[in-house]
Amino acid sequence: MRRILHVAFLAAILALSAFLFFWQPSSYAGPNQYSGYVDLIARVIAAEAQGEPFEGQVAVGAVLLNRVKHSGFPNTVPGVVYQPHAFESVTNGLIWQRTPSQTAYNAARNAINGWDPTYGCIFFWNPSKPVNSWIWSRPIVRWIGNHVFAR
Amino acid sequence: MQRLTYVVLGILILALAFFSYNQYSARQTAEVGLSNQYARAFFELTSSVNSATANLGKVLVSKSDVQTAQSLAQITRDAFNAQAYLTNMPLPQSMLVRTSEFLNQLGDYSLSLSRATAGSALTDENRKMLEELFENARSLSNQLEEIQTRAEVGKLTWKDLRDESQRDPAKADPFSDGFQVISDDLSRVPALVYDGPFSADVQNTAPKGLKGDEISKEEAERIAEQVINQATGRKVDLRFVEDVKGLIPAYGFESPERDIYIDISKIGGMVTQFVTARDIDKTQVSLEEATNNAIEFLQKQNWPSLDITYSLAEDHTLLLNFAPIQDGAVLYPDLIKVVVALDNGQILAQDSLSYIMNHQERTIPKPIFSAKEAEAELSDNLEPISTKLAVIPRTTRTEALCYEIKARLKGRDEEFIVYVDALTGQEVNILYVVPGTNGTLTL
Numbered sequence: 001m002r003r004i005l006h007v008a009f010l011a012a013i014l015a016l017s018a019f020l021f022f023w024q025p026s027s028y029a030g031p032n033q034y035s036g037y038v039d040l041i042a043r044v045i046a047a048e049a050q051g052e053p054f055e056g057q058v059a060v061g062a063v064l065l066n067r068v069k070h071s072g073f074p075n076t077v078p079g080v081v082y083q084p085h086a087f088e089s090v091t092n093g094l095i096w097q098r099t100p101s102q103t104a105y106n107a108a109r110n111a112i113n114g115w116d117p118t119y120g121c122i123f124f125w126n127p128s129k130p131v132n133s134w135i136w137s138r139p140i141v142r143w144i145g146n147h148v149f150a151r
Numbered sequence: 152m153q154r155l156t157y158v159v160l161g162i163l164i165l166a167l168a169f170f171s172y173n174q175y176s177a178r179q180t181a182e183v184g185l186s187n188q189y190a191r192a193f194f195e196l197t198s199s200v201n202s203a204t205a206n207l208g209k210v211l212v213s214k215s216d217v218q219t220a221q222s223l224a225q226i227t228r229d230a231f232n233a234q235a236y237l238t239n240m241p242l243p244q245s246m247l248v249r250t251s252e253f254l255n256q257l258g259d260y261s262l263s264l265s266r267a268t269a270g271s272a273l274t275d276e277n278r279k280m281l282e283e284l285f286e287n288a289r290s291l292s293n294q295l296e297e298i299q300t301r302a303e304v305g306k307l308t309w310k311d312l313r314d315e316s317q318r319d320p321a322k323a324d325p326f327s328d329g330f331q332v333i334s335d336d337l338s339r340v341p342a343l344v345y346d347g348p349f350s351a352d353v354q355n356t357a358p359k360g361l362k363g364d365e366i367s368k369e370e371a372e373r374i375a376e377q378v379i380n381q382a383t384g385r386k387v388d389l390r391f392v393e394d395v396k397g398l399i400p401a402y403g404f405e406s407p408e409r410d411i412y413i414d415i416s417k418i419g420g421m422v423t424q425f426v427t428a429r430d431i432d433k434t435q436v437s438l439e440e441a442t443n444n445a446i447e448f449l450q451k452q453n454w455p456s457l458d459i460t461y462s463l464a465e466d467h468t469l470l471l472n473f474a475p476i477q478d479g480a481v482l483y484p485d486l487i488k489v490v491v492a493l494d495n496g497q498i499l500a501q502d503s504l505s506y507i508m509n510h511q512e513r514t515i516p517k518p519i520f521s522a523k524e525a526e527a528e529l530s531d532n533l534e535p536i537s538t539k540l541a542v543i544p545r546t547t548r549t550e551a552l553c554y555e556i557k558a559r560l561k562g563r564d565e566e567f568i569v570y571v572d573a574l575t576g577q578e579v580n581i582l583y584v585v586p587g588t589n590g591t592l593t594l
Binding site: 053054069072074075103106120121132134135140143151 | 239241403
């Protein structure tokens, strides 16, 4: 059973990367290459920003996509989501335990469609939790709810 | 009685021992499996960097255009591979960002070179840059070898690679210390500036479309309240939240119920974006009415005249993309997006970031090729459906005036959008239209 799951998982990853490699946006004006990841992005939003204001949820999705476009991070959505130590909720498995609400999906769609309340941020953190002191050296753009967003 | 107790106890101990052993070996398998994944990533990283280094050397000494093109392609592949494996290392991001930047720029730069120099020789400037990259790639490759020698990566266990925070900072750790040294060294290397998406200057490009005087917070609040009033049809008393210090400095406001957020740019008082938190569960408004509401809504802000370029209805909302038209060409870089709720026709969200970042005075050249001539450039396998003029982003820094030709694969349902340069007649891009799975394409 486990083995089947493993094989299925590998096959899914392969299919995803093939998909990503061959898929192009359908028009300069139309949907983009991220729309296939609405579930994954909504899950990260639900796990990282539940209870945050709607704008803060869009912002978490935007940071994820800004990382994909940034040279300092993996160049794919799954790469960014699963980068070791990148998101606490991925490290501890929370993203697969919590079912995203309709609001999380709305926020994910907004982020995929280009809304970015962080104006290009690549980091966010909750200042009430212990964080790497290095992160405070990044230029802060804004605070939304319990999160600080920085470039 | 006592005997029975001993027997039960004995069975329990045996069961516990069996259970513990099972747990232990399962954990052992999992730990070894995980450290093997990390070790593989490390070795792949090292070999990709070595290969990229060798090919940089080849580019520098080769006299053949074909050999140069091959090596550039190989550098691109190796550098992006190395970047993917690097960002898979169980290390804090602060240690990886600069190294990842270096590898992405190396891959991206050699990709841009192979495009720019197709069939022609490298310029002196290109060579100088490549020499520098060669030096840096070589020292990166040496440092990775050194990490391997000192840390014996293959033997590192899951415990060694565990989160940084659980490690004693005073104790030397050849693995993470090695990556820190690499990052520090590369930080002293000037960042690479060229025409590509990962170029060092891309993240800090100044907005081109910010025009006007700096406005006060009160003035911004008045504009924000007016816009939200037009969007929702009711008066909302917004309150100031904060100064937003991004590339587009803005005033941020929110509604008392904290369901509406809007940013107004400090320069020019433009709506940079707003969002509304509302779950919508039914469609009661026609797409036509929703579209008209969006058009009317944008007309009240000071944008030039806009055309709808795309729309998508999904989840009881309608997303509309607007772009200005100049001399008959759609300006795709300058998009403004609006979302309309299909339960009551109100405006839910607006995003003018692309417009504010990219809009500028443009001189649009007269097309040299006609639409008919451009269509004739299409592959024989395609039949054109519709054609229009459009300005598209060509590279990170340049734009091109193109014919956007929507075409169908002959005898099939598949559709493509082909961009043919209106000045050179060259095909510059092809997009595959993904058949709509979610929602309906209405335009």
